Amino acid sequence: MIYDNNNNNNNNNINSGNINYSHFNLSIEHINNDNRNNSNITLYMNQIVQRIIDGLFSFLCCIRQVPDVIYNRHSKICKHIIDMLKEKMLRHQSVFNNILDIYEKYNDEMERKKKKKILETNNEPNYQFNHLINQNIHEITEGDACYFLILDRNEDPITPLLTQWTYQSMLHELIGIENNKINLNCNNKEEEQQQIVMSCNYDDFYNEHLFDNFGDLGQAVKNYVDIYQEETSKKTNLESIDDIQKFIDIYPNYKKLSGNVTKHVNILHKFSDIVQKRQLFYISELEQSIACYHTKNDHFKQVIDTIKNYTYTNYDVLRLSLLYSLKYADEQHINVIKNELAKRNIQKDQILLIDALLLYSSQQTKYNQLFKEQTFLNLAKTTITRTIKGTSNVFTLHKSYLYYLLEDIIKYKINTQLYTTTNLLHTEPTLNKKINSIVVFFIGGATYEEYRDVQHLSKKYNISIVLGSTHMHNSQSFLADVLQLIKK
Known part of the structure; x- marks a missing residue:
């Protein structure tokens, strides 16, 4: 369905x-x-x-x-x-x-089969043993x-705070999707190239790579450009009337391909620019570590060091502070974090977001096990697989x-x-x-x-x-x- x-x-x-x-x-x-x-x-x-x-x-x-x-x-x-x-x-x-009638017939049939099974089981010599086993087994039927x-x-409240690394998620986090449109806001681009429609229904490349991580997306865009260049070379070899006619027939598809390649190249360039300026590789790795591992003192030191480093934006250090506060809820550490944020001249109402987020989440998260801790074995596996090709692992640990x-x-x-x-x-x-x-x-x-x-x-x-x-x-x-x- x-x-x-x-x-x-x-x-x-x-x-x-x-x-x-x-x-x-x-x-x-x-x-x-x-x-x-x-x-x-x-x-x-x-x-x-x-x-x-x-x-x-x-x-x-x-x-x-x-x-x-x-x-x-x-x-x-x-x-x-x-x-x-x-x-x-x-x-x-x-x-x-009509739907209720179908449900009722199904449940009646299931109840009849259940009673029949109990009667048959009662007649078995090992009934008591079988009954104890069947108490813990769900009878799964087709339906x-x-x-x-x-x-x-x-x-x-954790998931919305994290830096995103898959295509669709990055679009919304770094640029913003509204009514299936994004605005690249590039001063050197034409207006029609700034307002871009992003729809899986009309863009096969976007649909295919929706959940690709940043590294895989870069390779996919490169391959897409190669396909476009191959098609372009065909265009330059128009030696006869038949060649020209064939090109005219496929021109709408060629034009669509050209526009689509340009769109995804521009988006990838925008991603790269934002990631580099905001140092998001470091920010994201620390976020994932806080979300997935429990090393309180190390995390506290890393968060404080990051706040003191003006290489990182106020917004990103605020997100790290919020994440740490949610994870450990240590009042003394939270007060130190607030003081360090104030020294960066971060607005008071933004610092108060820490208290607001703790209030926001306190009603429900106290019942939930939000932070699923990684075992040492999983940590070792992640470290071992952290090659150039697999670097994305450390940025997408969180589920x-x-x-x-x-x-x-x-x-x-x-x-x-x-x-x-x-x-x-x-x-x-x-x-x-x-x-x-x-x-x-x-x-x-x-x-x-x-x-x-x-x-x-x-x-x-x-x-x-x-x-x-x-x-x-x-x-x-x-x-x-x-x-x-x-x-x-």
């Missing part, structure tokens, strides 16, 4: 924003976080909540599913939105009647089970919280003390069904790193996974949302 939102004509429109296949967002930005876990959740931006409900209902109508919903039992905003979505679906239950995972952004959570769901290992399940039409959950598809929706925005992780898991487990969100974050937009907590 793959949802291509470009064909959406529903009146409760899902605003497409920055879109790929198996990915949608509602283009709802700057969600106020203040009331997310307030007991009086009805005060929380009713109009925006209603837009979320309409968008999700519209999406479920498009995919014609009544999925079992998984959400964090400690998140009041998730529960509030699910309750409101249930109310809307119950009011329009006739839309889903189409769809799960709807609803998450709050504050369950993972999002969503990655691990989805794996737990797929393997039926989800933490039931943290996550609970319900159904949108109060029907019985689908019994013993093999998971066929998962829809993920982030309240408060998702990231392109999470989209990459979703696509990786989809291929790994041969399961259709759709990522939806209120909007798509880069680090700047994420911190702008967090900043609202202290601008009251």
Whole structure:
């Protein structure tokens, strides 16, 4: 089940924003976080909540599913939105009647088989032994089970902070994608070359290399230029009328290739310029180390040394400071970091982002194991494989919280003390069904790193996974949302 939102004509429109296949967002930005876990959740931006409900209902109508919903039992905003979505679906239950009939027949059949199996097992001589074994085994059967995972952004404040190294993620982090367009903002480029459309639907190269890391992308662009040069050489060998006619026939494709090569070369040049000026290789390696390893004193020293080094931008040292503060939450170290940031003349409200981010994340991350520590063996493997060709390993060690959570769901290992399940039409959950598809929706925005992780898991487990969100974050937009907590 793959949802291509470009064909959406529903009146409760899902605003497409920055879109790929198996990915949608509602283009709802700057969600106020203040009331997310307030007991009086009805005060929380009713109009925006209603837009979320309409968008999700519209999406479920498009995919014609009544999925079992998984959400964090400690998140009041998730529960509030699910309750409101249930109310809307119950009011329009006739839309889903055919689907419900199929679910009911399937569950009845599964219940009948289950009873038959128990009767047969009771007659076996080793019944007691077999019964104990079967208690820990899930009977996986063929079928189409769809799960709807609803998450709050504050369950993972780490992922939006990190420097990105895959094509699509770098575009949004370093340049910014808006309505499938980017602005290169190059003074020596023509205006039409500055405003560039980035769409997987119309650009095969972009679609093919969407998740390539920076090093592989450079090689891919070089190969693309070589193809263009080969086509150009054909153009210069027009020796007959037939040659000219053939060239005229293929000229539209030639012109498209020329424009596309120019586009990707300009983007790669922009990436290289930003990475060099901001020294992002060093910044990113330290970020990944903080996110994946636990060496508190070493990390503290490295962060302080980086803050004192004016080679790095204020924005990048601020991100490092935020990441360290989230990881270790050491009040004494945090105060030292704040003082060093102040010495760099970083604005007071930006320094207060440390307190705001700790407040933002404290409600949910205390329940989550956000920082997945790397073992010594994994660290050794990473060091060994760090060759010129494989340098990207140290920049992409981190996997999002969503990655691990989805794996737990797929393997039926989800933490039931943290996550609970319900159904949108109060029907019985689908019994013993093999998971066929998962829809993920982030309240408060998702990231392109999470989209990459979703696509990786989809291929790994041969399961259709759709990522939806209120909007798509880069680090700047994420911190702008967090900043609202202290601008009251």
